[in-house]
Amino acid sequence: MGVWARQTRACSKRRPGLSKCDGYFFTAGLVAATFLVLLGFSLLHLPEPLALKPATTAPEVTLLIWTHPFGRKRPLPDCLARYGVDGCVLTDDARAYPHADGVLVHHRDVASGSAELPPEVGRPPWQKWIWLNYESPSHTPALWRLEGRFNLTMSYRADSDIFLPYGYLVQKHGNGQPLSEPSRTSRPGLVAWVVSNWVDSQARVAFYFQLSQYIQVDVFGRAGRSIPEGLGSVVRLVKHYNFYLALENSQHTDYITEKLWNAVLAGAVPVVLGPARKNYERFLPPEAFIHVDDFSSVEALARYLLLLRQDPARLMGHLRWRTGFGLRQPAFWEEHYCTACRALRKTIGRTHVVHDLTGWFES
CATH class of the missing domain: 3.40.50.11660 (Glycosyl transferase family 10, C-terminal domain)
Known part of the structure; x- marks a missing residue:
C-alpha cells in the first residue's frame, strides 16, 4: 500500500x-519536476508471446475449464487458429475430468460457493490443477480453503507460475x-x-x-x-x-x-x-x-x-x-485459457504443489 x-x-x-x-x-x-530521458528502458516482466511457432514434439494435452469465470459461459477458442498455440484441447465438459491433463479453476466461483472444487476422488496422479484469479488480495476471500490443492498459479502477478497481466x-x-x-x-x-x-x-x-x-x-x-x-x-x-x-x-x-x-x-x-x-x-x-x-x-x-x-x-x-x-491487452478469458494450456503442455512430467497460496498472494 x-x-x-x-x-x-x-x-x-x-x-x-x-x-x-x-x-x-x-x-x-x-520528485516529478524532472523526467528521465527514455534511454535504455527495457520491457520487463513480459509474458511469453502467443505467436505461431513450429509444432513441438510434446504430446497433445486436454485442459478442462472447470468454472467459466463469474458463471458467464463463453465459447471456447481454437488455440491454434486464434493464438498459434498447438497441441491444446480445451473443454468445459466435466465428464472429461478423469482424463484431463489439467483443470482450470476460477477462484471467485469456488470461494463464493457458486461452484465446488473438482473431486479429489478419481483425480489422476498426473493431473494439474491451475488456480486462476485476477482480483486483488483485498477481494480474494477464503484462500485458506485452497492450501495444498493446486499445482500452478495464474494471475496478474509477475511471479505467478503462469503470468499474464491486464496489459503490457x-x-x-x-x-x-x-x-x-x-x-x-x-x-x-x-x-x-x-x-x-x-x-x-x-x-x-x-x-x-x-x-x-x-x-x-x-x-x-x-x-x-x-x-x-x-x-x-x-x-x-x-x-x-x-x-x-x-x-x-x-x-x-x-x-x-x-x-x-x-x-x-x-x-x-x-x-x-x-x-x-x-x-x-x-x-x-x-x-x-x-x-x-x-x-x-x-x-x-x-x-x-x-x-x-x-x-x-x-x-x-x-x-x-x-x-x-x-x-x-489480453482478451478475457480466451487468451488466458490458451496461455494456461500452453504452460500445461510445457510442464508435462513436472509437478509441484502450491503449499502457501495465501502467504504468496497476500505478500
Missing part, C-alpha cells in the same frame, strides 16, 4: 460534489496495438475519472475528494455522469482529456489493471494510485505516469497538472516515450 493510501482511511465518505476532505496526506517528496508494452511492430504519436496540442478536458464500483472506504474515493478541491475532475460511470453517446468506450472518452485517474480499488503487488492501460491507449497521462512507483516502473518508463506518492500534498499535485496543461512542451515529457511502443 502506498504512502498516501495508508493515511487516507479517515477521509470524507460521500459521493461526488457533496463534500470535501480536509488536510494533506502526501508525505513522499516532490511491446515493441511497436510486435503483437500489440501501436500507440498513437503524442500530440503537442492540449486537449479540451483536464482530468477524467471513470468509476463504477464506488466504495466510500476506498483510498481512491478519499483521493478524489481531495483533488476535486483544487481542480475540476469529470467523473463518469455509475458513480458519475454517463459516458456521452457517440464516444462508445472509456478509451474514446479519455482521448478528450490530458490526464486520467487510474486509481485501483486496492493497493497490492503488481495489481495494475485496465485502468492504467486504457489511459495509455487513449494517449492521456495516467495519474496512478496503486502499488509503489517502482512496481509501475517494471511495466512502464518512469515518465509515462504520475504517481500520487510523488507529491507532498494533493494541492501540489493539482498545481503540477495545471502547470503541465499550460506548458505543452513540458507535458510532452510525459508522452514522448510512446514512440516505438505498442500495447497488448
